[in-house]
Amino acid sequence: MSRPTCFVFALYALALPASAQLTTVAISASQDATIYWQAPGTADGGGQWLHSRFDDLADVETHDFLLRFDVASQIPAGASVQSARIELVCVEVFSTAAFPLVAQRVTQPWTEGSSDAAGNEWTGVAAQAGDVTASHASFPATPWTPPIVTPGVVTGAAIQPPGVWILPSTPNAIAAAQAWLDQPAANFGLYLSTQETVRFASRENGALPGPRLVVEYLPPCGQVQNECVATPNSTGHGATLGWSGSTSLAQNAFTVTLAGGVPNSIGFFFFGTLAQQTPWGNGQLCVDGQLFRLLPAVPFSASGAAQRPLNFATVPANQITPFSTWRFQCKYRDVAAGGALFNSTDALRATFCP
Structure with missing residues (x-):
């Protein structure tokens, strides 16, 4: 059996999409x-x-x-x-x-x-x-x-x-x-x-x-999971995030949902690339790095639910690029709880597809 033959090789660098997290x-x-x-x-x-x-x-x-x-x-x-x-x-x-x-x-x-x-x-x-x-x-x-x-x-x-x-x-x-x-x-x-x-x-x-x-x-695009811990609000439990639609940027149909919030309250959603868990108001700040607000604020329903659709074609959601990973959270008013008068949800981490 003959020995393998050697060949020459070349160096290579690969360009990455903005905000992609290796x-x-x-x-x-x-x-x-x-x-x-x-x-x-x-x-x-x-x-x-x-x-x-x-x-x-x-x-x-x-x-x-x-x-x-x-x-x-x-x-x-x-x-x-x-x-x-x-x-x-x-x-x-x-x-x-x-x-x-x-x-x-x-x-x-x-x-x-x-x-x-x-x-x-x-x-x-x-x-x-x-x-x-x-x-x-x-x-x-x-x-x-x-x-x-x-x-x-x-x-x-x-x-x-x-x-x-x-x-x-x-x-x-x-x-x-x-x-x-x-x-x-x-x-x-x-x-x-x-x-x-x-x-x-x-x-x-x-x-x-x-x-x-x-x-x-x-990481594989399309993966979505919860992070951090939601602190109980005046209803006795924490508000948590979910999602609906698609993680495909081309479909432009990703919505962040909220359940367990304070009925008839109001809050605003925001997102960033990094994670943390730091005391913040009556809850925890779970997102770190440069933060982007999704305005205007969103009213909660009588059951304490809310949702925020994203439009990847407009600011600030146009920061989101294929294969990038972002973390979402919502800060909301909770006057009945006293203290800082506001609380926050857990975080939702999502990796987006083309």
Whole structure:
């Protein structure tokens, strides 16, 4: 079976819509292993190190390694990946020539195994059942079916001194992470190789951090949930927010609803991007950051209900952009309760769709 071929790679930056709020997650490798091309019956899936080695005299690669990150267990379904980079801790470099370390997508499932070679693990140990090797995706039952990688590079990095190496986000890295999120059954991980000789900490190292995939993503649009706690008003219970219509900006039909308010009172709705829970009047201020008022004030019904439709085409609701997340709240009059003479609802957090 032939070894995978290396390709060049390019850096990539992705523009985000205004007010879009990224979430960042660092995903530790769920599988990693070195494979030994000159000794295909050996393995090191449980070892503390990962190697990529090139034999200059023989002009062949002798060691490469595999990584897999369980993206779907760490990022909610429906999220939109905006960047994806790999972080590796390098402990040994034998050259600083021009050949990069590159990552390519693996085409088939493989099992890490538990074999653990001695010392710095430049030599593997005899493969046991379930080990991945240069000849087997899972020894001894499942040989690799060529090709074991897809054409093209996911990401890569120039050879550099020992330390934290970052394989930057690229269009292919974003596409790979998105595919692993959307189709976890087809997540077979990455194959990393270089025409130099380097050693990295594995996920089993213990003393040093193992490989990580750092992903920035936009949360799934359309998610709406309540936050903060509504303080009871003069009716004996707190006023809470809900919603009706659609979170699609194109449909322009999102309405914030209120229940449990003071009958025949009046209040105004407002929104912002951040969360807090700070005493405010007789209640809590649950929204932070720059705040936008939805005026005019809204009268409550005899049952203490109210609603505020949003028009995304006009100020201030035109601040809301696709994939952005906002928090809504209502401040209302409560004279019968005394004190500050006003109270507030809980908060409603919504992420909007195009």
